[in-house]
Amino acid sequence: MRLLTGNDLKTGAVTWWTGSDWSLHVEDAADVSGSEDEIARREESARRVNAPNAIDAELQDGSPRPAHIKDRVRALGPTVRPDLTLKPADPEIGNWVI
Amino acid sequence: MYQYDHYDQAMVDARVEEFRDQARRRLEGQLTEDQFKPLRLMNGLYLQLHAYMLRVAIPYGTLNGRQMHALADIADTYDRGYGHFTTRQNIQYNWIKLEDAADILADLAKVEMHAIQTSGNCIRNISSDHFAGAAADERVDPRPYAELLRQWSSFHPEFSYLPRKFKIAVIASDTDRAAMRLHDIGINILRNDSGELGAAFYVGGGMGRTPMIAPLIREFVPLDQLVTYAEACLRVYNRYGRRDNKYKARIKILVHEMGAEEYARQVDAEFAHLLEQGVEPPLAELERIKTFFVDPAFASDAGADIDRSDSDFALWLDRNTVAHKAPGYTSAVISLKPVGGIPGDATAEQMHLMADLARNYSFDELRVMHTQNIVLPHVRKADLHNLWTALDAAGLGSPNLGTVEDIIACPGLDYCSLANARSIPIAQQISERFAASGKTEALGQLKLKISGCINACGHHHAGHIGILGVDRKGVENYQLLLGGSEAEDVSLAKITGPGFDEAGIVDAVETAADIYLRERQDGERFLDTYRRIGMDPFKEALYG
Amino acid sequence: MADFLRYRGDETVDQPAVTVDAFLDQTNASAVRVEPGDDARALIPHLGQIALVEVNFPAFGDGRGYSSARILREAGYGGELRAVGDVLVDQIAYMRRCGFDAFEPDAPLDPDDVEAALSRWPDVYQPAADTRVPILAKRHGSAS
Numbered sequence: 110m111r112l113l114t115g116n117d118l119k120t121g122a123v124t125w126w127t128g129s130d131w132s133l134h135v136e137d138a139a140d141v142s143g144s145e146d147e148i149a150r151r152e153e154s155a156r157r158v159n160a161p162n163a164i165d166a167e168l169q170d171g172s173p174r175p176a177h178i179k180d181r182v183r184a185l186g187p188t189v190r191p192d193l194t195l196k197p198a199d200p201e202i203g204n205w206v207i
Numbered sequence: 208m209y210q211y212d213h214y215d216q217a218m219v220d221a222r223v224e225e226f227r228d229q230a231r232r233r234l235e236g237q238l239t240e241d242q243f244k245p246l247r248l249m250n251g252l253y254l255q256l257h258a259y260m261l262r263v264a265i266p267y268g269t270l271n272g273r274q275m276h277a278l279a280d281i282a283d284t285y286d287r288g289y290g291h292f293t294t295r296q297n298i299q300y301n302w303i304k305l306e307d308a309a310d311i312l313a314d315l316a317k318v319e320m321h322a323i324q325t326s327g328n329c330i331r332n333i334s335s336d337h338f339a340g341a342a343a344d345e346r347v348d349p350r351p352y353a354e355l356l357r358q359w360s361s362f363h364p365e366f367s368y369l370p371r372k373f374k375i376a377v378i379a380s381d382t383d384r385a386a387m388r389l390h391d392i393g394i395n396i397l398r399n400d401s402g403e404l405g406a407a408f409y410v411g412g413g414m415g416r417t418p419m420i421a422p423l424i425r426e427f428v429p430l431d432q433l434v435t436y437a438e439a440c441l442r443v444y445n446r447y448g449r450r451d452n453k454y455k456a457r458i459k460i461l462v463h464e465m466g467a468e469e470y471a472r473q474v475d476a477e478f479a480h481l482l483e484q485g486v487e488p489p490l491a492e493l494e495r496i497k498t499f500f501v502d503p504a505f506a507s508d509a510g511a512d513i514d515r516s517d518s519d520f521a522l523w524l525d526r527n528t529v530a531h532k533a534p535g536y537t538s539a540v541i542s543l544k545p546v547g548g549i550p551g552d553a554t555a556e557q558m559h560l561m562a563d564l565a566r567n568y569s570f571d572e573l574r575v576m577h578t579q580n581i582v583l584p585h586v587r588k589a590d591l592h593n594l595w596t597a598l599d600a601a602g603l604g605s606p607n608l609g610t611v612e613d614i615i616a617c618p619g620l621d622y623c624s625l626a627n628a629r630s631i632p633i634a635q636q637i638s639e640r641f642a643a644s645g646k647t648e649a650l651g652q653l654k655l656k657i658s659g660c661i662n663a664c665g666h667h668h669a670g671h672i673g674i675l676g677v678d679r680k681g682v683e684n685y686q687l688l689l690g691g692s693e694a695e696d697v698s699l700a701k702i703t704g705p706g707f708d709e710a711g712i713v714d715a716v717e718t719a720a721d722i723y724l725r726e727r728q729d730g731e732r733f734l735d736t737y738r739r740i741g742m743d744p745f746k747e748a749l750y751g
Numbered sequence: 752m753a754d755f756l757r758y759r760g761d762e763t764v765d766q767p768a769v770t771v772d773a774f775l776d777q778t779n780a781s782a783v784r785v786e787p788g789d790d791a792r793a794l795i796p797h798l799g800q801i802a803l804v805e806v807n808f809p810a811f812g813d814g815r816g817y818s819s820a821r822i823l824r825e826a827g828y829g830g831e832l833r834a835v836g837d838v839l840v841d842q843i844a845y846m847r848r849c850g851f852d853a854f855e856p857d858a859p860l861d862p863d864d865v866e867a868a869l870s871r872w873p874d875v876y877q878p879a880a881d882t883r884v885p886i887l888a889k890r891h892g893s894a895s
Binding site (some may be wrong): 214215217218220224225228230232237242245246328340358359361362363364366367368369370401434442445446450480484485486488489491492493 | 765787807811812813814815817821825839841842844845846848849861863864867870871873874875876877878879885886887888889
């Protein structure tokens with residue numbers, strides 16, 4: 110599957126296209142295969158996203174998991190500061206990233 | 208240290224308002240990201256892996272307590288309570304909002320700081336010797352020359368859209384503590400046979416994907432022609448540096464392809480022309496700047512005796528203090544490399560403490576080292592125990608300056624969108640491994656430097672041991688390098704062979720360290736032994 | 752919106768600009784267009800007959816045109832120096848300092864933004880091709 114990701118223009122936060130809006134959580138991301146360019150153009154010109162780009166992912170336990178480690182680090186936060194990630198209380202989350 | 212006059216302040220204030228206007232135009236859609244990017248970069252604002260990142264300039268690594276307090280306040284107010292000190296003597300914040308960026312710049316301007324030209328294809332923050340003004344072995348304080356070049360290069364109308372970024376370092380000692388010859392321009396302030404001060408120019412060094420050691424381009428530029436000569440160096444580069452390939456656009460490629468002699472000849476011709484144009488600032492300006500860098504009022508009766516009965520303190524004393532030019536004083540290094548910690552990171556609380564300690568013990572002055580530690584440059588020996596006690600209580604007392612635990616590491620894949628592999632976890636595991644094995648002491652000086660990609664922000668080419676993270680089919684992989692040095696005995700490290708996985712690279716570093724311990728002769732550092740015995744014994748042990 | 756800005760009192764040159772190579776071949780032209788890779792110094796022997804030099808910026812990030820402009824002014828060129836191409840409002844203050852006195856941008860500029868950009872800087876640190884006295888000289892008694 111393909112996911113569309115970018116950053117919020119004002120805050121810089123990593124965001125994911127859900128099919129109708131942008132979410133901070135990769136679990137909410139929708140498959141955009143085939144329509145990624147059109148959505149990216151439209152959302153960027155409306156300034157609802159900055160620097161959008163589409164990435165490869167696969168479904169794992171019903172949730173999208175980006176194919177490349179860089180996108181997984183991006184989805185979660187720095188592995189060396191679990192307290193600053195989106196899942197500070199999940200001790201197993203490192204295995205999802207690496 | 209240098210203080211702004213009304214001119215400097217007005218320029219920095221104007222820059223804040225310029226950026227506020229640019230950010231507004233971006234948020235309102237008048238600027239595209241392509242148009243805004245070079246503008247935000249020239250104010251140090253990147254779009255990184257997780258958010259915007261702001262890099263704040265610390266000119267030649269010197270700052271006072273009030274400035275350090277302000278950096279801590281920014282970490283608390285606009286970021287997540289910490290900052291990262293970099294190999295360019297700057298500080299970076301990782302979680303910045305674009306809508307806050309102009310306010311942060313305004314806060315910085317209140318304490319005579321800025322983020323001007325901390326990124327972009329322009330002349331970057333000038334770096335220097337972190338012991339400048341304190342070192343027992345310096346000829347003169349190099350910082351006035353760095354400050355003169357800072358002002359000259361700020362908002363330079365001709366050199367703001369260079370082929371690529373441009374980094375200048377200035378030192379004034381035979382000992383190179385600033386990786387001078389691994390810069391686009393390295394300047395060494397020295398005396399000629401008549402005893403006059405001038406500048407030796409080395410041009411075309413750098414790390415990155417094509418590391419090069421800068422050749423000497425001119426042995427002696429008189430001080431009243433320093434800026435003119437720099438201008439000539441830059442003009443030749445701006446006109447003829449490659450713009451067809453980003454990876455070949457640094458001046459090192461121009462100097463290499465053209466040849467150092469031909470480059471020097473073209474610079475000489477431009478220099479002769481520019482001397483007639485009158486671009487040199489008055490020498491009186493250099494003299495004015497020098498008045499800001501006079502010695503603080505060192506006590507003439509500062510005692511040299513230190514009570515070494517506390518063994519933990521004595522260890523820190525031996526490792527983390529450096530000879531000072533004034534009797535009874537020393538430069539004390541605050542390690543930002545706790546075992547298992549993140550190299551170069553400091554919390555807002557720690558920054559506040561360092562600022563207070565600088566005020567109490569170091570004439571209100573601090574320095575950022577390119578090795579990502581902090582220096583209190585002028586500490587009375589009699590105050591060292593009190594200083595160490597306060598540092599140790601705050602987790603800042605690690606006695607590991609220059610050891611295998613004192614690792615340079617770039618932010619790597621944990622923070623950086625360019626990275627191919629994580630750097631910080633490798634640094635953490637290596638420092639933990641050596642601290643646990645107790646070998647740190649035996650290994651002595653061992654400079655270990657880790658980069659998460661070939662851009663080499665972690666200076667891996669210049670490590671006695673270097674580590675380069677690469678992406679091998681989506682998996683982190685680490686190459687080992689041996690034999691580099693950024694110092695006066697500058698050399699570029701060589702790759703040992705095939706790379707290792709995360710656990711393997713930590714083992715490999717220990718294997719290399721063990722070969723040194725087995726082979727070393729009296730007084731040899733790791734680097735000396737490597738240079739004497741060569742790569743083969745290490746390869747043999749690593750790959751069998 | 753402005754698609755041509757000029758900061759000179761004399762008449763606009765209407766002649767089409769020729770390339771540097773063409774100019775050097777047939778020396779009766781009075782308008783020349785300098786591309787980023789051209790050596791502006793090749794024009795120096797002929798400055799007396801030139802009334803317009805266009806310096807092209809195919810992409811705003813290619814800064815060679817700044818050096819070309821300053822080199823021509825340093826050689827005493829007094830005619831029109833026009834920046835053309837990908838000329839954006841955030842670059843024109845530096846361009847003015849390097850000696851440009853006319854702008855013909857691909858995309859029109861907002862006159863208010865232009866005015867703000869050109870009046871932004873209270874002072875300058877270094878000398879260039881304009882007449883502004885740099886801070887480093889002002890501090891030591893040069894006329895402000």
